[in-house]
Amino acid sequence: MLVLARKDGESIIIGDGIEVCVIESGNGIVKLGVNAPKNVKVLRKELISQVRNENIESINNIEEIIKKMK
Amino acid sequence: MKIETKFFDEVEIEEENIIIFEAGIPGFEDYKKYIVMDINPNSNLKCIQSIEDKNVCLIITSPWNYFKDYEFELSDEEIAELEIEQESDVAVFNVLTFRESKITANLVAPIIINVIKNKGRQIILQNAKYDVRQELPC
Numbered sequence: 001m002l003v004l005a006r007k008d009g010e011s012i013i014i015g016d017g018i019e020v021c022v023i024e025s026g027n028g029i030v031k032l033g034v035n036a037p038k039n040v041k042v043l044r045k046e047l048i049s050q051v052r053n054e055n056i057e058s059i060n061n062i063e064e065i066i067k068k069m070k
Numbered sequence: 071m072k073i074e075t076k077f078f079d080e081v082e083i084e085e086e087n088i089i090i091f092e093a094g095i096p097g098f099e100d101y102k103k104y105i106v107m108d109i110n111p112n113s114n115l116k117c118i119q120s121i122e123d124k125n126v127c128l129i130i131t132s133p134w135n136y137f138k139d140y141e142f143e144l145s146d147e148e149i150a151e152l153e154i155e156q157e158s159d160v161a162v163f164n165v166l167t168f169r170e171s172k173i174t175a176n177l178v179a180p181i182i183i184n185v186i187k188n189k190g191r192q193i194i195l196q197n198a199k200y201d202v203r204q205e206l207p208c
Contacts, residue, residue, distance in 0.1 A: 039147040041196055048096065050202050051179040051194055055097035055128065058167040058176075062076070062117070062129045065168045066109055 075119050076127035077109065088121060089183055089190045092151070096179070096192060098126050104190065106130075106163075106183070116163065118181065130163035130181060136206050140177065142195050152184040152191060159186045167203070174203040 004012055011021040019035040034042050075081050089104050101120040109115045114135045120126035133140040144154070154160055161183045164175045177200035183190040 039145060041145060041147070041194075043194055043196060047178065047194060047202075051176065051192070052096040054167060054176050054179075054202050055095060055165060055192075057169065058128050058165050059126060061168040062127065065129050065166050065173055066113075066115065068168070068173060069113065069115060 073105070073119075073121045074124040075107070076124050077117065077119075078107070081107075083121070087188070089118075089188045091190045091192075093191060095126075095128070095181075098123075101126055115166070118163070129166045131166060131175070133162060133164045133175065133177065133180065136175065137177065137204070140200070142180065142198070144182065144193070148182065148191065148193055152182060152189045153187045154184050155186075159184050161185050165192075166206070173206045174201075175206055176202050177204045178202045 006012065006022045008022055008024055011019050013019050017035075017037045018040060019033075021033040021035070022030060023033045024031040036042055071085055072080050072082055083105050087105055089106065091102050091104060094100060094102055095104075095118075098120065101122045103121045104118050105121055106116055106118050109117055109129070114131050116130050118128050118130050144160075148154075152160075163181045163183070164177055165179070165181065167174050167176070178198050179192050179194050179202070181190060181192045
């Protein structure tokens with residue numbers, strides 16, 4: 001993994017059209033601004049695993065949904 | 071062709087009704103072929119059944135049955151991938167989960183199906199104001 005040190009207000013550029021800027025940092029939190037073309041999806045990584053886990057959980061107990069929503 | 075299903079045992083399906091999820095469904099990435107079936111004629115519920123594994127069967131519903139104001143925009147990439155030409159090509163479903171006697175809908179990750187081309191994808195909304203576990207008002 002490439003590791004870069006950046007200060008508040010500084011950016012990195014990824015490929016042709018993606019800029020990631022450190023807007024503010026401190027107290028263990030970094031606030032990032034992302035400028036990316038509309039076709040590039042920017043997601044919090046944990047959201048992807050949340051969706052995956054929710055799908056896996058959803059196939060359990062489906063009979064209960066049908067029973068409850070009759 | 072005949073497939074094994076979670077709810078209806080063996081079912082005869084038309085191959086032209088199979089929906090291809092190129093990327094699979096998150097959590098079930100190995101399975102790409104699904105079929106959408108009514109649970110029963112009087113219900114808002116449908117299921118999306120893998121034709122490769124009978125246990126992979128998710129209960130889905132149209133979000134607008136329960137959340138009238140639900141809205142989002144598809145990205146250009148999603149529109150291109152699913153070969154969507156117009157709004158009427160698209161069916162939208164959300165996955166329901168039962169836990170602790172509550173039913174929730176995943177409003178962050180709608181399943182988008184191009185009903186003309188039979189291509190589907192569960193997308194994840196960016197900056198969504200919605201919840202992975204939105205309780206159903208019922």
